[in-house]
Amino acid sequence: MKKEILIIEDDLSLQKTLATYLSNSGFQCTCASGIQEGKSFFDKKFFHIVLLDLGLPDGDGLDCISFIKSIWEDTGVIIISARDKLEDRVDGLNLGADDYLVKPFHLSELNARINALLRRNIHYENQILNFGDIEIDTSSNQVKIKNELIDFSRKEFDLLLYFIENKNRVLTKESLFEHVWGENSVFMDNSDFIYTHINRIRKKIKTHTGSNYIKTVHGFGYKLDIQ
Missing domain, CATH: 3.40.50.2300 (Response regulator)
Known part of the structure; x- marks a missing residue:
């Protein structure tokens, strides 16, 4: 369609x-x-x-x-x-x-x-995405970790969804900005801004899984990886 x-x-x-x-x-x-x-x-x-x-x-x-x-x-x-x-x-x-x-x-x-x-805005397509112990419902914008519903802000949800869509791939800070903030990303030149959002996601995942799924790839960006 x-x-x-x-x-x-x-x-x-x-x-x-x-x-x-x-x-x-x-x-x-x-x-x-x-x-x-x-x-x-x-x-x-x-x-x-x-x-x-x-x-x-x-x-x-x-x-x-x-x-x-x-x-x-x-x-x-x-x-x-x-x-x-x-x-x-x-x-x-x-x-x-x-x-x-x-x-x-x-x-x-x-x-x-x-x-x-x-x-x-992929939540138009009613679907469930899974990665490790994480489950994302793109129709309701909900995140479950080990079957427990976890509160994510809209930007945190968008970032996590983008990571899962690109699992095991290195994503640059620039691509993360552009994907989640679009044209507004031109106003954000402080790398601490993206780090703060990623750190919040990491903390929520680690609290419920004991693992850090989002790895820093020094000099390049970040990667979602279970190993």
């Missing part, structure tokens, strides 16, 4: 370019030229991704984010805008957008951002 993308963009030339490219990449695209038209489509279907311009004829796209998330919390919102000020990026992300891409951008980068967001 094709993933559904709603493109809210008033530049009709760009709108058509995006729809053609993404359709050829395997997505099902619906287009709207303004906020009200875009909102009307939410009564008809679920969209996995919304590409949202900010400077729209009938208002600011920022005002549309809370509406999108209130209808479909699991819809990924990627802002596409010519506004490149830090304040606009921070405002968009704080309001609930999942990523922010400044125009002009390469279509291949947009495609990569969309696929990265879909991977981060």
Whole structure:
């Protein structure tokens, strides 16, 4: 089944370019030229991704984010805008957008951002993932260790899920930032930030298993490994 993308963009030339490219990449695209038209489509279907311009004829796209998330919390919102000020990026992300891409951008980068967001939101696919004594339910965002339900924050859950999806592979700090924090990762240049989150995950795993599953690979990053 094709993933559904709603493109809210008033530049009709760009709108058509995006729809053609993404359709050829395997997505099902619906287009709207303004906020009200875009909102009307939410009564008809679920969209996995919304590409949202900010400077729209009938208002600011920022005002549309809370509406999108209130209808479909699991819809990924990627802002596409010519506004490149830090304040606009921070405002968009704080309001609930999942990523922010400044125009002009390469279509291949947009495609990569969309696929990265879909991977981060893999809980759309109702499934159970296991690694050692860890069980992740991606439909309910729950983590069990030795059959005991353990409390994980959203970011901790996203990090652990990404490690399990890439078990036995070395993951760099940069890839962890990009996967979990998306465009917001450009604001985070302190390696202590990622270490703090990983350390919390390690502590929860070790408390219940007695083992440290997340190994530090000096000079490269981290690896999830039972041995």
